[in-house]
Every structure is written in C-alpha cells, then in structure tokens.
Amino acid sequence: MIRSDYRKYKRYGGNFIGIVFLTQAFWAIIQFRVASFVYNEVKIFGVRHLLLGICLIWQKLIEVTTGISLPASVIIGRSFYIGHFGNIFIHPNCCIGNNCNISQGVTIGISGRGVERGVPTLGDNVYVGCNSTIVGKIVIGDNCVIGANSLVNRSVLENQTVLGVPAQVVSSKNSSEYI
Structure with a gap:
C-alpha cells in the first residue's frame, strides 16, 4: 500500500x-x-x-x-494522496476508497441523531477540496468532486460535483481531471 x-x-x-x-x-x-x-x-x-x-x-x-489525524482503524484504499498538510481530521470509523485525493483543512466525521448518526463512506477516485467537511451516515459515490469550503451532509451519487453549504450538485463532471 x-x-x-x-x-x-x-x-x-x-x-x-x-x-x-x-x-x-x-x-x-x-x-x-x-x-x-x-x-x-x-x-x-x-x-x-x-x-x-x-x-x-x-x-x-x-x-x-x-x-493530520489518520487513526489506525480508518479504512483507506490504495493510492491515497494528501495534497498539503494541515488540519485534516478523519473519524476512526470512516471508509475511503482507492485513488482518493484530500486537500488541507478537510474534516470527515460523525454527525446525525438516532439511526441517522454515523460516518461517511467515500467511493473510489473522490477528490475532496480544501476546507471541506463531510459528515453523517452518507455515501459519496465513485468519481465525485467535493468543492472547496463545502459542507456535505447528504449522500452524493457517482460522477457528481458538489459545492456549497450545504453542498448541492453543480455539475455532472467527474473527478478525472482532479486525480
């Protein structure tokens, strides 16, 4: 690895x-x-x-x-890349797929209440822009782009680009140009 x-x-x-x-x-x-x-x-x-x-x-x-906080219990696939160091926190129960890029200032953590409380799962080839937050029991599909300064608290389908607070789909371009 x-x-x-x-x-x-x-x-x-x-x-x-x-x-x-x-x-x-x-x-x-x-x-x-x-x-x-x-x-x-x-x-x-x-x-x-x-x-x-x-x-x-x-x-x-x-x-x-x-x-950078990467607990041993996190599941991270092959070819993981962190573009810049600083203020990256990943919850110990998160799962990140293969060939993902994470920028500085990213938090991937727990959120929600009751049965909706949980941590995110990121698919393969996901690019997470700087200062983004991904929280809750959600799934980020393969080939997605999370734009800078976004708050993602809902699942994102494959091949989508999301941006904003809360994050909204802004494009159906995938992450191929980012990774």
Missing part, C-alpha cells in the same frame, strides 16, 4: 528525497499504513498491544507535527 501511495506522489512530480523526507502528508500516510497493518493483522496478544501503543504515540507525534 505504501508503494502505491508513493507512486501517486511521484506521479504528481515529486522525487524520492522530496517525498520521503520533506512531504509531511506522506509521513502521515506512512504512519497510518504501519499502524493500520498492526491494527488489522497483528493478533498476538502482548505484541499487538505493545505495537498499538507505540503506533498511538507515533500517530500523536505526526498529528502535532503535521496537523
């Missing part, structure tokens, strides 16, 4: 030194991938808890350094 994330950063014009040593968002992704592996794959009782403790400390250091 780290390899697919690295290839995506490289596709956007980075080089090895710049991506690995100078790109804070990539640091957060590496930390997330390692912690996610421990969370999902390590089953040995004592070892699991020790490694999860180390990963939690590492996650908090990354959060303080980069402003």
Whole structure:
C-alpha cells in the first residue's frame, strides 16, 4: 500500500528525497499504513498491544507535527494522496476508497441523531477540496468532486460535483481531471 501511495506522489512530480523526507502528508500516510497493518493483522496478544501503543504515540507525534489525524482503524484504499498538510481530521470509523485525493483543512466525521448518526463512506477516485467537511451516515459515490469550503451532509451519487453549504450538485463532471 505504501508503494502505491508513493507512486501517486511521484506521479504528481515529486522525487524520492522530496517525498520521503520533506512531504509531511506522506509521513502521515506512512504512519497510518504501519499502524493500520498492526491494527488489522497483528493478533498476538502482548505484541499487538505493545505495537498499538507505540503506533498511538507515533500517530500523536505526526498529528502535532503535521496537523493530520489518520487513526489506525480508518479504512483507506490504495493510492491515497494528501495534497498539503494541515488540519485534516478523519473519524476512526470512516471508509475511503482507492485513488482518493484530500486537500488541507478537510474534516470527515460523525454527525446525525438516532439511526441517522454515523460516518461517511467515500467511493473510489473522490477528490475532496480544501476546507471541506463531510459528515453523517452518507455515501459519496465513485468519481465525485467535493468543492472547496463545502459542507456535505447528504449522500452524493457517482460522477457528481458538489459545492456549497450545504453542498448541492453543480455539475455532472467527474473527478478525472482532479486525480
């Protein structure tokens, strides 16, 4: 998974030194991938808890350094890209598909009441613009674009571009030009 994330950063014009040593968002992704592996794959009782403790400390250091919160329990597909670091918070129960791009200032979290309370699920090839908020038990379809500064609290069908507070469909252009 780290390899697919690295290839995506490289596709956007980075080089090895710049991506690995100078790109804070990539640091957060590496930390997330390692912690996610421990969370999902390590089953040995004592070892699991020790490694999860180390990963939690590492996650908090990354959060303080980069402003990016990617808990180990989040499900994120291949080729994940964070364009800029800073103020990105993703709820631990969220699910994000393959080949998604997230910009700075994004919150993906919990909202709603009763049976409608929950967290979003993002499909494949979703682009989330800067300072957007996606909340509630909703589904963002494949190939969607969430415009900058949008509040998305209702599900979005595939191949739609939404914008505004609350977000409304403004176009049926998909995310192919953004990702």
